Amino acid sequence: MKILHLISGGDQGGAKTHVITLLRELSKNADITLVCLLEQDFAIEARDQGINVIVMQQNKRYKLDIVKSLISMLEKDKYDILHCHGARANFIGMLIKKKYSIPTVSTIHSDYKFDFDNNLYKKLVYTTLNYFSLKHMDYFIAITNQFKQMLVGRGFKQDKIYVAYNGIKITPRNYSMSREEFLSRYNIKYSQDKIYVGIATRLHPVKGIPVFLKAAEKVLKTNNNIQFLIAGNGDANYTNKYKEYVKTNKLEDNVVFLNFVKDIDNFYNAIDINVLTSHSESFPYALLEGGLNKKATICSRVGGIPEMIINEQSGLLFEDGNYDKLAEYVERLAGDVELRLQYSNNLYNRIENNFSDKNMAKTHIEIYRSILTGNIKRGR
Template sequence: MKILHLISGGDDGGAKTHVITLLKELSQYEDITLVCLLDESFAKEAKEAGIHVVILKQEKRYNLQIVNQLVDHLKDGYNLLHCHGARANFLGMFIKRKYKIPMVSTIHSDYRSDFDNNIYKKMVYTPLNYMSLKRMDYFIAITEQFKGMLVKRGFKEDKIYVAYNGIAVEEKPCSLTKEAFLEQYGLTYDKNITYIGIVTRLHPVKGIPVFLKAAAKVRQRNTRIQFLIAGYGDDKHTEKYKDYVKQHGLQEAIHFLGFVKNIPSFHGAIDINVLTSHSESFPYALLEGGLHRKATITTAVGGIPEMIEHDKSGLLFEDGDYEALSHAMEKLADDEALRIALGDALFKRIENNFSDKKMARMHVDIYEDILKHHHRK
């Protein structure tokens, strides 16, 4: 099969990790081309991963001259167009008028919330993306929860497939020692301390106040715990979170590390991995922690309960319940054997269900099924 993947190329976070991880492995099975509309770090990283990348610059979102260039590419023997994100979906709608080829879009998130951080974009791009999605032939949802969401909103169930995010299990990440990693941030490693970490953007949707409130509760009863926050955000929210720490006298316990490039080393340094998001899809922050066999505590939102089974491969708590989070933190801090058991169970679950190889094979099966139905038509 010859598949063309289309993405804006300005994506970051989970979507970028998903697409690069998927296409790197998928290229072992099929003829894959990734078209990026922006020449930014996304395209550079994809090329470094060995993916065949073509850059077709679209200076402005509404410049539709790019459609003809994309159609010309598709005529070079491609069997299917796979779109990622609102801009790609929008262009797919116009490609469909000019060239008959089956189209599929991956649902990485709730499309109604994609532009919540910008009121103008939400008013304009959200309805445009919905209109584009309604003209798509097929969908790949990254969780069963997203599939159910689409069905409830009127999308045809038999056009929706599910393929979970995957991560490269066989690649052993290189990490600094705990001592060396913490030293970079002016911290001294102490084997008698339990390190609890969170990797996330410092954005309201990520529930940082929940993490901070739980940490404050824990420190009232246990001073042998340190909290590490890896991530960045706008100045307004970052200062707000740092002010909370100062007001509660937690400067010696909670450490804002800022942007951490070496995430494997971060996971190597912590004992417990936490996620407090109010909304999530199928987060790589948990898969990455699981790769290091870290015990995990996370909100039971989005597709997370499909990844982590409560009390078997991690601990789940209800969104916003910082009391429950604080108890879970203390429970794991006091029980190293339980931490090890939960971390090992999550690693096994990832290895069996959420590897890059399994994700790629699922996509090959989906493509074959789509083409089979397309040829019948």
């Protein structure tokens, strides 16, 4: 079985983690090639993980000679399936299908209607192009059941949509520094008497950072023994707006922006409670990573999150935007170490049993086999 995966190569966050984690494990069971359209960190990291990577540089989206090169590659090396990730790859995949017949799959990593929300021009143009491209795909892999139902509700055929959850490598966590050492990097003095509440995410409106900040403000009115940590970066306009809120409301002593944290396990080691406040989500790696680090979790009830976090069993869920409930949950967990331990252990076990990288790769192999039994003829 030969599968060609196609991605822009400029991706970060969950999509990057998903593809590299998937292909690293898939390569043990199939002939996998990853084509990136940009030579950036994505391609470098994928190579470091032992994935066969080819970069076909496409500096501008309208440079479509890449289509001819990819068709030649598909034809020469006799690939069985073309698997696309993201809007740019979907568009190229659609153009390939016009000239070369091959089963084409697209993974739905997110709600495509919100992928370009931070730029009006891109939202109008790229979202429309992506929707048009998706309509030409043969099959889809949704990373949550909720995403599958979303596609069905928008007119995509149910029998062409598979579900494969994100997976993560189940290994013992290795921390290169203590909690004290990690916090000292940000001029935060560690105290055993304090509870550390963290969020690791992009600083973007869809991630609900104001919900996190308003909950922190409410908690700190009655409990000054909690420290809120924000790991991540984003557009300067949004970042400055969030920092201004902290300053205006005199929260600087208890709410700290860490910017991008590369050694994310050290971040999770330093916190007691992991939070996610997104307005829209898929199946976020921030929760999988926090879960493997055995952190009690509180998050918004959106997207595929309820398929991972079982409320009152492996974490706590609040309705989107409800910072009052988030504040209540933070105070509850901050005051109950046994409950934190119960939720964190339950989430770890749930991830280990259901959301490993091996399970994710196995599901993809089964999907590919199912697609190939459809006997879609390959060729021009």
